[in-house]
Amino acid sequence: IPNDRKGGWTDQGENDLRQMPTGTYVSCGVKFNIPENAINNGNTCIVLGGAGRPYLPNTSYICIPGTSVSYLYFLHALAWSSGQNGPIGTITVNYENGTTQTLPVVNGVDTGNWWIKHSLANGVIGWEGKNKYSDVALYLSKFKIKNIPIKNITLNSNGKAVWMIAAISGSRENIPLPTNNETVISADGDWKPYSNIKSIAPGSILDFSFLVDAPAGKYGSVIVANGRFEFEKKPGV
Numbered sequence: 001i002p003n004d005r006k007g008g009w010t011d012q013g014e015n016d017l018r019q020m021p022t023g024t025y026v027s028c029g030v031k032f033n034i035p036e037n038a039i040n041n042g043n044t045c046i047v048l049g050g051a052g053r054p055y056l057p058n059t060s061y062i063c064i065p066g067t068s069v070s071y072l073y074f075l076h077a078l079a080w081s082s083g084q085n086g087p088i089g090t091i092t093v094n095y096e097n098g099t100t101q102t103l104p105v106v107n108g109v110d111t112g113n114w115w116i117k118h119s120l121a122n123g124v125i126g127w128e129g130k131n132k133y134s135d136v137a138l139y140l141s142k143f144k145i146k147n148i149p150i151k152n153i154t155l156n157s158n159g160k161a162v163w164m165i166a167a168i169s170g171s172r173e174n175i176p177l178p179t180n181n182e183t184v185i186s187a188d189g190d191w192k193p194y195s196n197i198k199s200i201a202p203g204s205i206l207d208f209s210f211l212v213d214a215p216a217g218k219y220g221s222v223i224v225a226n227g228r229f230e231f232e233k234k235p236g237v
Contacts, residue, residue, distance in 0.1 A: 025127070060154075061152055073142055077166075078163055088111075093150055097149070115134050124140050
């Protein structure tokens with residue numbers, strides 16, 4: 001039921017994550033456990049408040065005393081995050097030796113809006129599906145921590161966006177995540193679109209037509225001869 005303040009992902013009714021399978025889920029080599037609704041009194045995820053849902057709690061505590069891992073992996077996303085690029089929360093690891101380590105969670109770097117799918121510097125698409133209203137996705141992010149016994153972990157939202165965490169996993173080994181091979185450059189203060197609208201004067205310094213050996217194909221097919229490529233009708237070239 002939307003807006004009933006009783007949970008259900010972002011409390012938006014059927015605009016939720018009910019289609020995500022429960023049980024063991026492996027994403028990019030990282031193993032997660034997605035609990036059943038019947039377990040833990042129906043509490044199966046962590047959703048921290050922010051713009052759009054200010055009545056949700058801003059802090060959650062995870063007690064895992066004695067656990068030692070070198071990396072934390074989050075399967076998470078944001079809602080109501082438009083125009084909120086920058087830190088949206090923190091992960092604070094409290095160690096049993098009394099020390100702490102705080103890591104920022106940044107919109108556009110570590111995670112992003114669950115209705116928008118694109119790879120980030122520290123966030124690859126870890127799960128994707130479709131609900132009644134939209135294609136949706138979760139981001140998989142990796143955070144390096146100290147490999148010493150953990151007392152507990154504090155997750156905190158700074159209120160700029162709703163931070164939804166479906167699962168967290170830990171590993172002593174560095175499980176590599178796919179790199180972002182897509183780069184998009186948009187016009188801004190540093191980058192301007194450019195179109196060459198000038199024609200090249202024949203015989204000018206920019207006239208490279210003398211390099212064209214037309215017509216295409218006049219030397220026949222490219223074949224393999226003596227272990228190298230050459231033109232069928234122009235041996236040795």
